[in-house]
Amino acid sequence: MGCQMRFGSNNSPCWTQTMDSDTSRVSSRPSSPEVDDIFLATLKKSVHGFTSAVSSTQSDHLSELATLHGLHGLHSLSEEDEDSLALRLSKKDHKLLSENELQTIRLKINSRERKRMHDLNVAMDGLREVMPYAHGPSVRKLSKIATLLLARNYILMLSNSLEEMKRLVSEIYGSGGHHGGFHPAACGTMTHAGPVPGHPVVSHASHPVVHHPLLPPAVSSASLSAPGISAVTSVRAHHGLLKAPGAGAGPLGSSFQHWGVGTGMPCPCSMCQVPPPHVTSMSAVPMPRLSGDPK
DNA sequence: TAGGCCATCTGGTCCT
DNA sequence: AGGACCAGATGGCCTA
Numbered sequence: 001m002g003c004q005m006r007f008g009s010n011n012s013p014c015w016t017q018t019m020d021s022d023t024s025r026v027s028s029r030p031s032s033p034e035v036d037d038i039f040l041a042t043l044k045k046s047v048h049g050f051t052s053a054v055s056s057t058q059s060d061h062l063s064e065l066a067t068l069h070g071l072h073g074l075h076s077l078s079e080e081d082e083d084s085l086a087l088r089l090s091k092k093d094h095k096l097l098s099e100n101e102l103q104t105i106r107l108k109i110n111s112r113e114r115k116r117m118h119d120l121n122v123a124m125d126g127l128r129e130v131m132p133y134a135h136g137p138s139v140r141k142l143s144k145i146a147t148l149l150l151a152r153n154y155i156l157m158l159s160n161s162l163e164e165m166k167r168l169v170s171e172i173y174g175s176g177g178h179h180g181g182f183h184p185a186a187c188g189t190m191t192h193a194g195p196v197p198g199h200p201v202v203s204h205a206s207h208p209v210v211h212h213p214l215l216p217p218a219v220s221s222a223s224l225s226a227p228g229i230s231a232v233t234s235v236r237a238h239h240g241l242l243k244a245p246g247a248g249a250g251p252l253g254s255s256f257q258h259w260g261v262g263t264g265m266p267c268p269c270s271m272c273q274v275p276p277p278h279v280t281s282m283s284a285v286p287m288p289r290l291s292g293d294p295k
Numbered sequence: 296t297a298g299g300c301c302a303t304c305t306g307g308t309c310c311t
Numbered sequence: 312a313g314g315a316c317c318a319g320a321t322g323g324c325c326t327a
Contacts, residue, residue, distance in 0.1 A: 106304085106305080109304090109305080109306095109314090110303075110304060112314070113303075113304075113305085113316095114302085114303070114304090116316080117302070117303080118302095121301095121302095143299085143301090144300080145300090296327100297326100297327090298325100298326090298327090299324105299325085299326085299327105300324085300326105301322100301323085301325105302321100302322095302323085303320100303321085303322090303323105304319105304320085304321080305318100305319085305320085305321105306317105306318095306319090307316100307317085307318090307319105308316085308317080308318105309314105309315085309316080309317100310313105310315080310316095311313090311314085311315100
């Protein structure tokens with residue numbers, strides 16, 4: 001089976017295709033049910049007796065305990081039996097706490113855990129939102145693991161792009177002052193798209209590995225093959241995020257601004273008064289489809 | 296039907 | 312002691 005990331009309507013297992021629409025299911029269920037509702041409902045039930053308050057798991061657990069204590073047919077127990085069971089359970093398993101107290105504590109803990117997981121999901125949703133991936137109602141929600149892996153790759157891509165931009169800037173302007181000798185008069189006719197005259201064309205294939213201070217050494221395509229993300233090998237293999245930054249119409253491929261040497265400020269010339277090289281939107285990058293969607 | 300993804304419960308551990 | 316965090320177990324939903 002390998003990598004099964006469900007995105008496209010046809011749900012190809014791997015990220016070999018761009019995300020595709022599937023209006024039928026963004027998420028068939030809320031990321032988290034109304035926590036308070038659940039908790040309150042459960043609490044409400046608990047008022048009428050703990051045997052009806054417990055979840056199925058709790059019921060099972062209770063049944064197990066009842067079995068351990070030699071009591072069978074828990075649901076048919078009378079109140080006296082329940083009280084007896086509670087006493088016996090409290091004596092053996094919970095010492096001083098009554099069942100109701102235990103139940104209350106358990107519900108409280110469960111509620112906290114639900115809230116914690118809900119917060120985690122909210123954060124995950126926030127991460128999904130900033131992921132330059134296809135958004136919209138017609139796009140299936142990224143799974144958690146997909147979100148994390150994609151985010152990681154995205155960060156790597158941005159880091160590499162940034163480092164490469166810095167390198168290029170220093171390469172271009174490092175030896176001279178502003179417009180160090182190559183820039184045509186007042187940026188007259190020069191297109192910023194092509195290779196800079198007198199400067200070697202950037203070859204990503206020959207780029208030294210860029211090390212990001214926040215990343216482990218050798219953050220490169222090789223490092224992306226770490227076992228930790230082996231589950232998405234095909235994702236990596238086909239994922240546009242993992243291409244060498246700047247390739248083609250990447251951040252530096254088609255346009256970049258002149259930068260004032262030493263100032264880090266954009267060149268004020270008219271030619272350079274264009275939007276800064278945007279971070280390539282991954283939604284614009286042909287993302288591999290995750291399914292066998294023929295589109 | 297199998298497998299993936301997810302929410303929830305639960306008990307354990309660690310921290311404050 | 313209480314809360315946060317974690318991982319295992321469980322069951323539901325969905326898709327191929």
